């Protein structure tokens with residue numbers, strides 16, 4: 001008998017939807033032309049890419065020439081931040097100031113930290129409040145005369161909290177109009193990777209100039225994503241080569257991947273009706289865990305929360321051991337983001353909420369998908385409860401000593 005497996009790690013990645021896969025298939029080995037080739041074989045691929053561009057542009061309420069295909073959200077975020085800085089420096093020959101948050105995905109955080117270390121920029125990192133939500137006033141107060149970019153994620157990938165993007169957008173718009181029509185405008189970027197499935201991503205409504213997304217979080221393929229770039233924005237390319245993607249992103253166009261992205265984003269629209277039932281299921285899971293497992297706590301706001309995210313902390317439990325034992329039982333979850341697993345350092349997201357390192361370690365992220373059922377949730381809670389009890393028996397005291405030692409060393 002094959003073992004029952006339950007996948008609750010949809011924030012890490014999702015399965016490619018069968019319909020999406022079917023649309024992608026011809027572009028691997030039948031219609032394999034290079035979309036930049038002039039001959040009709042290449043043009044057939046180019047047409048498929050342009051259809052996908054239209055699907056993506058429609059979803060974000062953007063124009064066709066405002067969508068740049070990339071290899072995923074990591075690249076989109078790098079291009080957004082480094083590209084804006086590069087264009088500014090070329091023109092002004094001055095060090096700009098960038099505002100971001102302390103709980104961004106590593107691909108934003110490390111990019112900004114590295115640029116700061118290399119003396120290319122000045123940077124301010126805003127902490128969220130205890131509930132995992134950024135206060136717009138904190139961003140406003142951090143603005144300096146040389147601020148050129150504000151980058152705030154839409155939905156946090158670990159704790160699922162939703163940020164007030166359109167409010168920040170309005171605040172930046174009014175700051176920019178106070179400053180008149182001068183050259184220097186504050187540019188607003190959001191990493192919407194975890195938001196696309198569930199939230200309104202219309203770029204006009206959000207008031208963003210740049211928006212990053214990734215296909216593999218929306219039942220599309222891995223290794224492809226997009227960056228929305230508002231028309232006329234000053235941004236420079238960050239890798240050299242061909243003139244693909246309006247000269248902003250060199251490299252042969254990933255036709256099957258892009259077709260998959262277009263197809264997946266079209267499906268998101270038709271899935272929107274399922275969001276309400278996911279919220280019900282999420283709340284059922286939260287309530288069941290908090291009720292049935294003693295000393296458990298929800299990380300991040302209960303209300304301003306993505307429909308698919310449950311992030312709970314179990315005191316006196318080591319998160320990595322919990323994950324491994326759950327995996328042995330066929331339950332696939334995560335502690336922090338998948339990108340930081342393998343490192344036992346406390347989650348930067350949980351630390352940003354003001355938790356102590358010892359309060360971060362017993363955290364578990366369960367992220368639901370479009371096919372998650374109540375029956376699966378019931379089974380998962382039963383397994384978690386049993387596993388937490390077991391771990392508390394064997395490791396509670398060991399952990400206490402470990403943290404006592406850590407404090408002495410600090």
Ligand code: PMP
Pocket residue numbers: 011012071072073074075105107153155156157191193194213214215223224225337338339
């Ligand atoms: N930003 C966020 C918020 C994410 O969740 C992820 C994926 N974990 C990324 C960026 C990176 O996306 P990709 O895997 O497409 O590079």
